[in-house]
Amino acid sequence: MYIIPGHHHISMITKNAQINNQFYQKVLGLRRVKKTVNQDSPTMYHLFYGDLTGSAGTELSFFEIPNVGSTVRGTNTITQIGLxxxxxxxxxxxKQRFEQMDVKHGEITSYAGRDALHFEDTEGLRMIILNNNGEEVPERWSAWEDSIAPQQHRILGMGTIEITVRHLERLAQTLTDMFGYIEVSRSDDEAIYQSVAGKSFGEIVIKQQEGPSEKPGKGSIHHLAIRVKNEEELRYWDAVVKERGFHSSGIVDRYYFQSLYFRESNGILFEIATDGPGFTKDSTVEALGLGLDLPPFLEERRAEIEGILTPLD
Structure with missing residues (x-):
């Protein structure tokens, strides 16, 4: 059986791409590695932030939906992102930077066995800065030297992802029995799983919570994508997903990677995505994120799309 080597990316909803662009570049110091559109609804931005090249495991992605409302928090949703x-x-x-820049945050505490600092972006998206404590990270991650953050404090990539559901055991079985995640701790209403033993870049915390499902809005998390190496592995997982009785989207070519989508029993949307070809497929490393990049099937609509989108820079 193939293994899942960690998170690939995570996708959220933003109401305002300009404010989002400012926060993730100028506050968090991430690189905007791709300015493109939602391929299923190309009149809205799809922005990606990450390391030098937007390596798998560093990507935070946002769909801009200008008419979206506020998130009504609840269960059966992805609730927090570790960085x-x-x-x-x-x-x-x-913590000092958040105080200076009026970013909502808490005190330094602990989370999933690590030193942690909880904070929120301008739209209420919940995130946690986590101490990697000098531990190994994926070789493909590469620092962006023009980040506003000092080299010794830059965000490395994605860490622990928290998912809150009504039925913990159902999601736990999907992670362990289907994908081979390892259970590292367990209590009545919380469990921690890792796709690679001892590594937080593939870690998921499941919390069990009763109540109504979250109503998505600005600052909510749409889905989590997990990594596979290539199309061969993706086809393997497509068959596994179907064998487990889940509905698979089938393989979708997203140009920068190939993907499939499915919902587990609590309704959590997972994407399985290939590492490549990556964001340099249509850009040099130096030019990543500067212009509006469109996949070939949308290129003929460039003038129309650019006429609808509000310029970011």
Missing amino acids: LVPSFESLVFW
């Missing part, structure tokens, strides 16, 4: 930083001193740096 890894090099050290405890990095947590202190980010």
Whole structure:
């Protein structure tokens, strides 16, 4: 059986691409690695932020939906995103930066066995800065040297992802029995799983919570994508998903990677995505994220699309 080597990307909803663009580049110091559109609804932006090239495992992605309302928090949803930083001193740096920039945040505490700093972006998206404590990260991650954050405190990539559901055991079985995740801790209403033993870049915390499902809005999380190496592995997982009785979208060519989508029993949307070809398929490393990049099937609509989108820069 193939293994899942970690998170690939995570996708959220933003109401305002300009404000979103400002926060993730100028506050968090991430690189905007791709400015494109939602391929299923090309009149809305799809923005990706990450490391130098938007390596799998570093990508935060946002769909702009200008008429979206506020999130009504509840269960059966992805609730928090962990972002890894090099050290405890990095947590202190980010706490001070959030205070200076009026970013909503808490005190330095612990989460999933790591030093942690909870904070929210301008639309209420919940995130956690996590101390990676000098531990190994994927080789493909590469620092963006023009980040506003000092080199020793830069965000490395995605860490622990929290998912809140009514039925913990159903999601736990999907992760362990289907994908081979390892259970590292368990209590009555919380469990932690890792796709690679001892590594937080493939870690998922499941929390069990009764009540109504979350109503998505600005600052809510749409789906989590997990990594596979290539199309061969993706086809393997497509068959596994179907064998388990889940509905699979089938393989979808997203130009920068290939994907499939399915919902597990609580309704959580997962994407399985290939590592490549990556965002440099239609851009040099130096030019990543500067212009509006469109997949070939949308290129003939460029003038129409650019006429609808509000310029970001």
